Amino acid sequence: MIKKIYLSLLIAMITSNLIYPCSAIVLKNENQILLAKNFDWTYHDGIIIKNLRSISKTAYYTHQGEPAQWTSKYGSITFNQNGKEMPYGGMNEKGLVVEMLWLDLTKYNINEEKKYLNELEWIQYQLDNFETVQQVIDHLNEVKIYPIKGKIHYILTDKTGESVIIEYLNGMPTTYKKEANVCQTITNHSVHQSEPYKNQIKGIRKNNTAPTYRYYQLEQKISNFKVKTELNEAYAFNVLQKVTIPKGDFRTMWSIVYNVHQKSISFLTDTHKEIKNIRLPDLDFGEELTYFPLHQNEIINLSRELKSFTEHISYSYLSPSLIHLGFDETVTKDISQHQFLQSKGVSSYFASNYFHFEISIPLEEEKQTVFIAVMDSEEQFKKREVVTGGYLYGTVPNNGTLMVHIYGLKNGKYSMLTFIDNNKNRNLDFDKQGKAMEKYATFSHFTFANENELTFSSTSADFSISNAQVAVKWNH
Structure with missing residues (x-):
């Protein structure tokens, strides 16, 4: 049996515009439950969508198997870039809140024989079907996630005050639940990786692009949180401001505060800093699919201002967002049409033309520092820009086999460079004679x-689903 191990301490991107932060915190006392989230990304546009109850739904067909099917029990408000049914987060009319954040070490059990949905459909599925965190946990193993791109973990809360972080690290979901009145936070490392940084910042890069530094700051907010603190939206936005990435191609695009008891949502964006709000009790979730753009200051209370949402409008947001993630125009059209038709497919463009990498890297010694980068073009190679989820760098505490997963890549030619970084300079070093001084491997057999x-x-x-499992063999 292969001993599988995971990177610890440091996971960083090869270029600064390809890091994947986000920060979330659940603040609780006897009077309030707030989930606050910074959405940090490189793509700007976004909308809120009012999702209806009593709508029959089918997950997008991604591979041979059975897509999940369900009928929405509850209406919801969600934050979206990729059309309806694939939100980044939201709240339903019962007060259940679900949000997601990037987690590079995520591994889904894609070969499990269960009905499936993708990593963002999973969010809408929970909002459509459940009232509480415990209900989500109770039904967690009924479906599997077959991703189209993202490696993410989730944070949820509800009207009971319970909250939970859900992670997929070795195929199976792991839950970390907190009871009522116990606050909870997470950024972009696993719960296990993050916990050593609750109370200390030794060795942490003191910059908000560093997940451990943002996590430390949020944990300090929790440590200093007084039960009698006046907990409101202003307080939560102030907490989010501490971990905001204010500028650059990669920055905080919007900040959200969900008020569970009031069933209201407040948000602001990087370009439109007036706080907007929407109250779910003011909405009719029984008629008309509606939406509103996020980036505007003209209308502050959106509850009665939502506009009719059509596939044409949806596609105008979905297509550039998915193309930004590395998908081609054909698959964006396929996904958009499915979101509005909701028919059960037996094939799809994605299933025929996209695959997932599983790269196994043997490590013979403890505490080795590993570099891996995957690129999909000569241009990317020259710029040292990687595919989404295609770069890991960190120190591995144990020997064994490091498993790296990259999801949602189009069939074609890919380049990989991985090496044991003995000098810890993120470069493959060569001696004066031109010989590599560190163990390395690529996708070719070239020395x-x-x-x-x-x-x-x-x-x-060249790769497709037929040869997407790669076992690294070192050149010495």
Whole structure:
């Protein structure tokens, strides 16, 4: 049996615009329950959608198997970039809140024989079907996640005051639940990785692009939180401000505060900083699918201002967002049409043309530092830009096999460079004779005579679902 291990301490991106932060915190006392979230990303546009109850739904067909089917019991308000049915987070009319954040070490059990949905449909599924955190936990193993791109974990809360973080680290969901009046926070490392940084920042880069630093700041807010503190939206936005990434291509695009007891949502965006709000009790979830753009200051109370939402409007947001994630136009049209038709498919463009990498990297010693980068073009290689989810760098505490998963890549040619970074400089080092000084591997069988031979073509191979499981063999 392969001993599977995971990176600890440090996971960083090869270029600063390809990190994947987000921060979330659940603040609770006897009078209030607030879930506050910063959405940090490189793509700007977004909308809120009013999702209806009593709508029959079918998950998007991604592979041979049975997509999940259900009928929505509850209406919800969600924050979306990728059309309806694939939100980043939201609240339903019973007060259940679900949000997601990036987690690079995520591994879904894609081969499990269960009805499936993708990682964002999972959010809408919970909002459609359940009232409480405990109900979500009780039904967690009824469906599996077959992702189209994202490696994410989830944070939820409800009217009882319970909250939970749900992570998929080795195929199976793991839950970390907190009772009423016990606050909870998470950023972009697993719960297990994050906990050592609750009360100390030694060795942490003191910058909000660092997940551990944001986690530390939020935990300090929890530690200093007094039960009698006046807990309201202003307080929560102030907490989010402490972990905001204010500028750059990668920045905080919007900040949200969900008020569970009032069933209201307040938010602001990076370009429109007036706080907008919407109250779910003021909405009719029995008629007309509606939406509203996030980035505007003209209308503050959105409850009675939502506009009719059509596939044409949905596609105008969905297509550029999914293309930004690396999908082609054909699959964006396929997904958009499915979201409005909701028919049970037996094939899809995604299923025929996209695959998931599983890369196994053998580590013979403890505490080795591993570099891996996957790129999909000569241009990306020259710029040192990786595919979404295609870069890991960190120190592995144990020997064994490091499993790396990259989801939702189109069939084609990909380049990989991985090496044991003995010098911890994130470079494959060569001696004066041009020989590599560190163990390395690529997708090709080419052995480099010198550093100049390290190119996209010399490190790449063609891939599809037929050969997507790659076992690394080191060159010495």
